[in-house]
Amino acid sequence: MADSQRCGRYSYEDYELTAQWLLSRTEHRPKVAIVCGSGLGDLATQLCDANVFHYRDIPNFLETTVPGHAGRLLFGLLSGEVCVCMQGRVHAYEGHSMEQITYPVRVFKLMGIETLILTNAAGGLNPDYKAGDIMLVRDHINLPGLMGLNPLVGPNDERLGVRFPCLSDTYDPALRRACSRVAAQLGVTELVHEGVLCMQTGPCYETVAESRLLRAFGADAVGMSTLPEAVCAYHCGLRVLALTLITNMAVCNYRSEERTNHAEVLHTSSMRAVALQTLVSAVVGQLGQFHRGGGGGGAAAAID
Numbered sequence: 001m002a003d004s005q006r007c008g009r010y011s012y013e014d015y016e017l018t019a020q021w022l023l024s025r026t027e028h029r030p031k032v033a034i035v036c037g038s039g040l041g042d043l044a045t046q047l048c049d050a051n052v053f054h055y056r057d058i059p060n061f062l063e064t065t066v067p068g069h070a071g072r073l074l075f076g077l078l079s080g081e082v083c084v085c086m087q088g089r090v091h092a093y094e095g096h097s098m099e100q101i102t103y104p105v106r107v108f109k110l111m112g113i114e115t116l117i118l119t120n121a122a123g124g125l126n127p128d129y130k131a132g133d134i135m136l137v138r139d140h141i142n143l144p145g146l147m148g149l150n151p152l153v154g155p156n157d158e159r160l161g162v163r164f165p166c167l168s169d170t171y172d173p174a175l176r177r178a179c180s181r182v183a184a185q186l187g188v189t190e191l192v193h194e195g196v197l198c199m200q201t202g203p204c205y206e207t208v209a210e211s212r213l214l215r216a217f218g219a220d221a222v223g224m225s226t227l228p229e230a231v232c233a234y235h236c237g238l239r240v241l242a243l244t245l246i247t248n249m250a251v252c253n254y255r256s257e258e259r260t261n262h263a264e265v266l267h268t269s270s271m272r273a274v275a276l277q278t279l280v281s282a283v284v285g286q287l288g289q290f291h292r293g294g295g296g297g298g299a300a301a302a303i304d
């Protein structure tokens with residue numbers, strides 16, 4: 001491919017090469033991909049009949065450096081559905097470009113994935129939330145994206161998506177409804193909110209003034225990941241569901257003695273991991289029906 005047609009640092013052929021590398025090493029043919037955020041990687045260990053790859057061995061995947069991100073890609077069965085699961089992700093604050101951190105998403109697309117489930121840890125801004133709650137992402141405020149760090153900046157390859165995607169429906173409404181129904185069936189409705197996730201690049205947690213600003217902007221939670229992956233996934237035609245675990249409340253008050261830290265984030269993740277895993281597994285169980293029934297609009301109808 002001519003350099004002018006390359007998607008920035010990576011070409012379509014790079015994504016294809018990684019997809020083929022993986023598919024030639026597993027019999028599994030997943031339609032669902034799951035990304036596990038900070039401390040949420042145990043979900044991946046629930047996959048049956050798993051094939052495991054370390055990121056360091058996968059062409060163009062980057063190694064993770066953050067505690068709570070194991071850096072393994074697992075293929076296997078979850079609730080009877082073939083899935084591929086990222087046990088941890090890389091973040092922009094580790095020194096990577098938006099293109100690098102979203103590389104796996106386009107690989108998933110070329111592997112035949114139809115649905116991407118993203119999970120992350122974030123600080124709660126909405127005063128009705130508390131640590132341990134789960135937020136179903138309804139919409140987002142992509143601060144790095146608004147400042148020019150959008151993963152789609154650069155030449156656009158039409159094979160991956162359109163030049164100017166409209167992001168009004170990034171988080172699939174039918175999947176959100178299905179997830180809320182599953183939460184009700186599991187009796188965890190009181191834990192689950194729908195809200196707006198804001199991303200800042202990190203690695204610093206917010207100042208009090210920043211937390212107040214983001215709350216005034218309409219954000220319900222703030223994290224350091226997920227939105228670039230969601231943008232890339234929506235751009236290339238994947239259905240996206242994003243679940244945020246509120247691991248702490250962002251500090252919005254100068255009198256507060258709370259100090260956000262990663263140990264607290266991992267602690268809350270470990271306390272709520274089972275609830276989140278149960279919710280994700282149950283949602284994945286629903287996806288199986290509609291994937292087998294065909295894709296596109298039919299899929300939406302089947303889970304409504």
Ligand SMILES: O=P(O)(O)O[C@@H]1C[C@H](O)[C@@H](CO)O1
Nearest residue numbers: 037038120121224225262265
């Ligand atoms: O990968 P996620 O977004 O879940 O990780 C969050 C954001 C930072 O990486 C870290 C901060 O504690 O947790």
